[in-house]
Amino acid sequence: MARKIPALREMIAQLVATLSVSSSTPGLDVGNAEVNALLAGWCESLGFRTRLLPVPGKPGHVNLIATLGRGTDGLVLAGHTDTVPFDPHLWQSDPLALTEHEGRLTGLGIADMKAFFAFVLDAVESIDPARLGAPLTLIATADEEAGMTGARALTSLREYGRHVVIGEPTGGVPVRMHKGNMMHRLILIGQSGHSSDPSLGRNALDGMHAVMTDLMAFRQSLQNQYRHAGFSVPVPTLNLGCIHGGDNPNRICGHCELSFDFRLLPGMNGVEIRERIRERAVQVAHAHGLEARLDVIMDVVPGMETPADAAIVLAAERISAQPAQAVSFTTEGPFYRAQGMDVVIMGPGDIACAHQPGEHLSVARINQTTRHLQALIGDFCLS
Numbered sequence: 001m002a003r004k005i006p007a008l009r010e011m012i013a014q015l016v017a018t019l020s021v022s023s024s025t026p027g028l029d030v031g032n033a034e035v036n037a038l039l040a041g042w043c044e045s046l047g048f049r050t051r052l053l054p055v056p057g058k059p060g061h062v063n064l065i066a067t068l069g070r071g072t073d074g075l076v077l078a079g080h081t082d083t084v085p086f087d088p089h090l091w092q093s094d095p096l097a098l099t100e101h102e103g104r105l106t107g108l109g110i111a112d113m114k115a116f117f118a119f120v121l122d123a124v125e126s127i128d129p130a131r132l133g134a135p136l137t138l139i140a141t142a143d144e145e146a147g148m149t150g151a152r153a154l155t156s157l158r159e160y161g162r163h164v165v166i167g168e169p170t171g172g173v174p175v176r177m178h179k180g181n182m183m184h185r186l187i188l189i190g191q192s193g194h195s196s197d198p199s200l201g202r203n204a205l206d207g208m209h210a211v212m213t214d215l216m217a218f219r220q221s222l223q224n225q226y227r228h229a230g231f232s233v234p235v236p237t238l239n240l241g242c243i244h245g246g247d248n249p250n251r252i253c254g255h256c257e258l259s260f261d262f263r264l265l266p267g268m269n270g271v272e273i274r275e276r277i278r279e280r281a282v283q284v285a286h287a288h289g290l291e292a293r294l295d296v297i298m299d300v301v302p303g304m305e306t307p308a309d310a311a312i313v314l315a316a317e318r319i320s321a322q323p324a325q326a327v328s329f330t331t332e333g334p335f336y337r338a339q340g341m342d343v344v345i346m347g348p349g350d351i352a353c354a355h356q357p358g359e360h361l362s363v364a365r366i367n368q369t370t371r372h373l374q375a376l377i378g379d380f381c382l383s
Contacts, residue, residue, distance in 0.1 A: 004045040005125055008366070009105075011118035013098035014038060015081070016107035022061070022082035022146040024297070031060025032082045032142045035114070039081065039140055040064050042121050047129050048138065055153050061142035063150050067160060068124065069132030074161035075380035076137045076341070077120045077373070079168060080144030080151075080332065083109035090357035104360040111349025111361050116167030116369075119348065123373040133383025137161055144332060147298055151332035157339045163312040163380050164336045169349030170327070172368055174316035176344055177230055177326035180264035180303035180334065182274065182296075185257055186211065186281055188245075189291040192254030201252030205245045207288035208256040212240060214284050215260070218277065228265045230326040237263045259297065263328060270300030302334040310342040312380075319375045320346065327351070346372070 005011065020032040033052075040050045043066035055061040064081075086095050086108050093099045095108040105115075120138055137160040141150035188208050193201030215238060223235040238260060245256030262277075264270050278294045285292035306313055313324050324344065329351060333343040348369040353359050 003125060005042045005121055008118055008122040009098065011042065011121065012105065012107070012110065012115045015114040015118060016098050016110055017096050019096065020082045020109070021085050022143045023085050024146050025085070028085045029060075029146070031058070031062070032080075033060050033062045035081045036062045036064040036140055036142070039117055040066065043138060046121065046124055053153070055142050055150050058143060058149055061150060063142055063154060064138070064140040065160070066138045067135050068129055068137075069135040069381065071134045072162075074135035074137060074163070075376060076139055076157070076161040076164040076336070078139040078141070078164055078166045078332070078336070079113045079116050079347070080141045081114060081117065082142055082145050083112070083114070084145045084355050087357060092358060095357075095359075100363070103363045105363060106358055106360040108359060111169045111359050112351075112354035113167050113169060113347055113349060115349065115361055116347045119369045119373055120167075123370055123377060127377065127382070131382050134381045135161060136377060136381045141332060148301060148332060148335070151335040154335065157336060158341060162341060164333070164341050164343040165312065165316070165376060166331055166333055166336075166343060166345045167347030168331050168345050169347050169351045169354055170345055171350050172320055172346065172348055172365060172372065173322045174313065174320055174324040174344045174346045175327050176306040176308065176310075176313050176324040177266060178304050178330060178333065178345065179231065179236075179328050180266070180268070180270060180301050181261055181298065181330040182264070182270050182300045183259070183261045183298040184274065184277070185259045185295045185297055187293045187295065188256045188285050190254050190289065191252070193252040195250045195252055198252065201254065202289040203252050204256035204290055205253040207285050207290040208243065208245060208258055210288060211281050211284045212258065214280055215240070215277070218280060222273070226265050226268060231265070231328060232326075233328055236265050236268060239263075264300075264303045266303035266305035268303060270302060274300070301330050302338075304331070304333040304337055304343065306337065306343050312342045312344050315376060315379050316344045316346055319372050
């Protein structure tokens, strides 16, 4: 019987070739509407019922929900189809063309995580839909790389299934726990003046030094309070990422900005912690005669922990022959967990090459990933 969709590598090649960059920098942001339309067409060829849902306030950013079969408590195979921006001159090959060299398939987004969707459809292509006793749903979100607005916009996900596998790059190893994240920019405003007399101004850099000292003390207090032995870094972390202030050595700094991220353990309340950071920063700034403002760069993504005895965790461990692990990076998993779904992160890529020139996928993972997906679909969808 002739295939209804292109061969696996051809699907991967077309997904890679379709630009879908998400970025907080407007000039770089493209959106994922075109790649999700391509994916929706293949889904429809296999009999899926598809919905393309524009993300409010984000032109060109679209979520895809495609469902095969009917019923409840089915399997959701999910992820995002956007990529980060890229530097073509740092690649040794065209980032938008699938290439193979020394056992690796290379292309932008192939590991994180476009290829996963091609694997899903390739696994489904050989299945008789009449055998489905529970629904199989594919969800492809927008904007995961720049705020997760796509996942935040999805509601009523529980109607599509109980069990979720997100194909983020884990090397085929199941992950049931990960840290959360939030990113902020602290802005201090003082008064510039001649550096020969500090009383002529209010130095925002001096104030930021004091705020950073306080932030590090707050970080230590939280690390003393919170600990999770399941993580290789068992405490929450706060990273002072970048700082910009002033314009000349002989001028009192009148404006300073600090950007930082905070990695949350599962169960930590990011909104509450953000307000505590805001209150502390404002108090220190005011003591130095400065105005202070805390802006959100990326809103809170909570930490995630799926119970060790959840059916999807046990199945993923059995199928992969690997115990479920914990990672420090963040995914869209918490948004599914918040709607009563059990989530495992398990995809064929490697996080070490994600967001890098030469992003690649091992050819050796092809058969492994196909087996994993066919087994998962068999366990949760086939009667």
